[in-house]
Amino acid sequence: MLLQEEVVGRDAATFADAPREREFPTGKTFSSWRPEESSIPEAIQNALTTLEWVHRRENLAVSGASGTGKGHFVEALAHAAIEADLRVLWFTLETLTQTANNAKADGSVARTVAKVCSCDLVVVDDIGVLPAGQEAAEAFYRIVDAAYERRSVAVTSNIHPSKAHLFA
Structure with a gap:
């Protein structure tokens, strides 16, 4: 019985420490999504919502104005x-x-990158909205490189994918 209580306690602690909705910008879910109004073809929307791409550790880039x-x-x-x-x-x-700059300051870059990439899905939203310099490029590269074929990364950007120079 004591062992069972320990398992329950650890599960609760893991759940409490896990990234949850509080870290998301707006709380938007599929309950307010209108698939027919999107420029993303409905078949692609449906395929993405299965989350198979996350289980296969593939990445997603969504761009548009x-x-x-x-x-x-x-x-x-x-x-x-x-x-x-x-x-x-x-x-x-x-x-x-x-996050990357804070990790540099206290010498925990490798540990921070590992913690970020311990998640199944890492989202980086709004690339291109603000000018990005060398520090942003380095932070983004570290995550994408560490996640490669191990985790999924989803990126949103207002820059068309044909513009290969995301960072000046």
Whole structure:
């Protein structure tokens, strides 16, 4: 009985420490999503909502002009992932850069990158909204490199994918 109580306690602590909705920007889910109004073909929306791409450790890039719903769609995917008991972290490029800078300051870069990449899905929202410099490029690279074929990374951007120079 004591062992069972320990397991219950650890599960509760793990759940309490896990990234949850509080870290997401708006709380948008598929309950408020209107698939027929999106420029993403419905068949692709349906395929992405299965989250098979996360289980296969594939990445997702959604680009479009500001206000087109790319953040809403990816946030809804992230909420769906949490509901499927997957671990999710949400960053803007600015908050990712700040996280990396804080880790540099205390010498914990490798540990921080490992912690971020311990999640099943890492979202980096709004690349291109603000100018990004070398620190942002480095932070983004570290996460993408560490997650490669191990975790899924979802990125939203208002920059068209044909513009290969995301960082100046």
